[in-house]
Amino acid sequence: MIYYIAHWDWILKNSRFDIVKYLKDELKISGITPIENRNFNLEESYSEVINWNYKREKVLDIKGVINLRKFIINCNTKDLIHLFTLKSLIIFLLSSIFIDKKISVIASITGLGFLFANTNFALLLRTILRPFIRYKINKNIDVLIFQNKSNLDDFLSYSKFSNRTLLIEGSGLNTKTLKTKNSFNQKLKVIFVSRLLKEKGFYEFIEIINKKTYDGKFEFYIAGSIDEGNKSSISNFDLENILKKTNVTYLGEIKTDYELYKYDILISPTHHEGFSRIILEAGYVGLLCLANNIPGTKNIIEVLKCGKVIENNSIEQFVKELNNCEEYISKLNYTHTRDIVEQNYSVSAIAKKMKDLYSEFI
Numbered sequence: 001m002i003y004y005i006a007h008w009d010w011i012l013k014n015s016r017f018d019i020v021k022y023l024k025d026e027l028k029i030s031g032i033t034p035i036e037n038r039n040f041n042l043e044e045s046y047s048e049v050i051n052w053n054y055k056r057e058k059v060l061d062i063k064g065v066i067n068l069r070k071f072i073i074n075c076n077t078k079d080l081i082h083l084f085t086l087k088s089l090i091i092f093l094l095s096s097i098f099i100d101k102k103i104s105v106i107a108s109i110t111g112l113g114f115l116f117a118n119t120n121f122a123l124l125l126r127t128i129l130r131p132f133i134r135y136k137i138n139k140n141i142d143v144l145i146f147q148n149k150s151n152l153d154d155f156l157s158y159s160k161f162s163n164r165t166l167l168i169e170g171s172g173l174n175t176k177t178l179k180t181k182n183s184f185n186q187k188l189k190v191i192f193v194s195r196l197l198k199e200k201g202f203y204e205f206i207e208i209i210n211k212k213t214y215d216g217k218f219e220f221y222i223a224g225s226i227d228e229g230n231k232s233s234i235s236n237f238d239l240e241n242i243l244k245k246t247n248v249t250y251l252g253e254i255k256t257d258y259e260l261y262k263y264d265i266l267i268s269p270t271h272h273e274g275f276s277r278i279i280l281e282a283g284y285v286g287l288l289c290l291a292n293n294i295p296g297t298k299n300i301i302e303v304l305k306c307g308k309v310i311e312n313n314s315i316e317q318f319v320k321e322l323n324n325c326e327e328y329i330s331k332l333n334y335t336h337t338r339d340i341v342e343q344n345y346s347v348s349a350i351a352k353k354m355k356d357l358y359s360e361f362i
Helices: 009-014 017-023 062-074 086-095 120-140 149-159 202-210 236-245 256-262 277-285 295-304 315-323 325-329 334-344 347-359
Strands: 002-005 029-033 049-051 080-084 104-109 143-146 164-167 188-193 218-223 249-252 265-268 288-292 307-310
Touching (some): 009 017, 009 029, 017 029, 017 347, 062 086, 086 104, 120 149, 202 315, 256 277, 265 315, 277 295, 277 334, 288 295, 288 315, 288 325, 307 315, 315 325
Parallel strands (some): 002 029, 002 080, 029 049, 143 164, 188 218, 188 265, 218 249, 265 288, 288 307
16 A cells, blocks of 8 residues: 655645546555545545544644554555655654654655745754754655755755655646636736745735836736644734735635636745746646746746746846736747646656656555
8 A cells, every 4th residue: 555644635635636546546545644624535536545633733743743653553564655745754754763664655845845944943943853854864764756956955965865866846737627828818917826825925926016017007816825724824814904905806715727827927936845836837827927036936937938037036026027028928838838748747747757666666
């Protein structure tokens, strides 16, 4: 049995669900995750879904660590564990203390996230965890998968991981469900799509909107939800105050597969990213993408030729390029972009890479 383990059910739904469904006839994959959203219907893809009672809003849920430890002890030697996210990896290492390794373990680090953020608390946490991670990771993990080379280099330097590493860009885009654009709106619709987190660039997007240099040629939209389990989330109070003062329409969560095509320009001022799924989606659908120049966004935009990267998350440059957007829109080549996505980043492309990797262990 292959077990997908994540500290949040959204991870096993949004980024893994289609991969598991694609492999369902050939491999049995079960999911272990806290069940926060019953509407996800993970059972449609996974052979079994085990409710891991882990409270992700806590920095560390000791009871959740113990729950995972009990599961690890009961695994047999033919099982394969695939962990998703850096936080899930760290929880797994803590759960496996004083347990002799008998199973193969793969971990996908989809982004370095909060632990590598530029804050004093993150620095303190990195410093505290470093000796433990360096001691445990080579003993417990067989393969680490990264989504961009920069994250790979940074984490290897930090962790001293010396076993096998792989670079697999993306988590598999289901292109069959994406509705694509045929034309642009006369009044261009600019959208920010993300969980409403500080490091996803929420406040930078608000700054971009508030620059009064657009002469009424844009409409601005925010799509996403507050993440109450994340300490970096915008609060309901802050969001309400911002919406009162800013000329923006708040959409809540949208189904990007069916709704993203209605918009024209995606703004992504994110501070860090493993491999931006929303830019991949937007580029395929046909939106112009303007994004902060970081490893998890730069490569996508340059390879797909779907927009422009902004140096140092500069608000002034975002505004400048937004005002020059007609020039970039005229150069978009949907055929090129969609062919590249199908060949390299689609569900079938990523699933094949995963199947080949699993076959080495099963």
